[in-house]
Amino acid sequence: MSAADDPKTLVGTDWLAAHLKDPDLRIFDASWYLPDMQRDPKAEYEKAHIPGTRFFDIDEISDLRSELPHMAPPVEKFMSRMRAMGVGDGHQVVVYDGMGLFSAARVWWLFRLMGQTNIAVLDGGLPKWIADGHKTTTVPPTIRDRHMTVQRRDDLVRDVTEVARAAKLGDHEIIDARSPARFKGEADEPREGMRKGHIPGSKNVHYQDLLNADGTMKPPTALRTVFMDAGVDLRKPAITTCGSGVTAAILALALERIGKTDYSLYDGSWSEWGMYADLPIATGAA
Template sequence: MSAPLQSDPKTLVSTEWLAAHLKDPDLRIIDASWYMPDANRDAEAEYEAAHIPGARFFDIDEISDLRSELSHMAPPVEKFMSRMRQMGIGDGHQVVVYDGSGLFSAARVWWLFRLMGKTDIAVLDGGFPKWKAEGRPVSDEPPVIRDRHMTTRRQNTLVKDVTQVARAAKLRDHEIIDARAAARFKGEVPEPREGLRSGHIPGSKNVPFNTTLNADGTMKPTDALAKVFEEAGVDLSKPAITTCGSGVTAAVLSLALTRLGKNDHSLYDGSWSEWGMYADLPIATGES
């Protein structure tokens, strides 16, 4: 049996930690549930039916750069600030973000806050499923919103675009780590998004995001996490770029790397939705 989670309000906190801090005046909770279309789940409707008391709903698809043809790309700073103000989230708040899968899309919002220069944010380990399984309180009432100004400072080192990733793949000076399932990484199955080629970025390593998690949706302890990356052939001494299908589960790997004390990593926001679309970008299939 693994040791209990050491809660860290900048990365990952336990349900016990959140329950103990639930009534803190400067705590803000976010429900960042998001599902793949084939899941046939309505994240916002589920939030309205039941959520952790005081939680605000974060719409990953809407709080994005809607000028882009790609899904839920990071929003402009001004839009992010505006939406957070509307949600009553600002300077001086400790934020805890969770999702309805356990640990899936919440990490994307954790990464997005960090991209905007906000580090007082943690993912709820095990998410809403663990919270409910433990019989903790839920509510269907909307939160009381009070405006709070948010100061942001975009951290451009935390994100990579397609040109930067292509350069890294050519020079092999970064570890590119792909969070998709092995069959998608190897190009053995069609991509769920129409019109995309199958395979992976040449030279990238495959660490399916769920291999960083326990069966109950909680994140593995750091010693086990280190082993997951090691067994995938990842050289943690190199700077890393995380990627996936559309930039959501890549953030689970970003969270895992941060838990390991590794901070020289960034996320490829376009991910395979972008790379797989362009015929002039190289792809690889099989194991590597």
């Protein structure tokens, strides 16, 4: 067990192994991959998952009315999907993914958005679980309906109008989790039709800079250093962004780990900002 284990943010594989048979524990595999990764998360889940795990489909448990990818779902849809998966009030949730720490943080943030705080990301994800000698299974869990009380926290999400205002006023730190090459506009975006560059005034903290080589998150002191080295003023409220709101949640998790709670996530991220010609963009370094 690690001193860093916190069931509201991040837990290690030994913590999860010790609590695996707790009756109030619920585990999600929230693996999601970019098209160029050529991986099928649902097929991988069926082939091997941590015992008792349910599969969380980020693309399906979203607002399908939006043209943007995997936007946060309406409260009613979230509640109904959680009920169907047997996740409700009083449960401790742990979420992981097949990359180490990539898409799991998105579900952590989504639960936070819905007013649920008893959720942690598995540090290092499924690769670390397997590397540490813990078992996987192909058996799906037994599920019984449970009720979840949801109170959406609008302060944790921002729309394009709010982000445009923050960029203009400079009263927030807008932190972009994409790679430096994408941030600077030197690399093409993975989605067609996207302009290249970044939101004017934003700072670049590539999500991978927050992680160790094994996919675990760096300790809080190192996380703070990464943000400060990128020129982020931690005294200002933060807005995290990325390509489509997935790795922006890794930044949100890291900010929570260092004790910073005045952050929000730009759900549309570059999938939205990069699509509209009337929104300003910047290129090069911040």
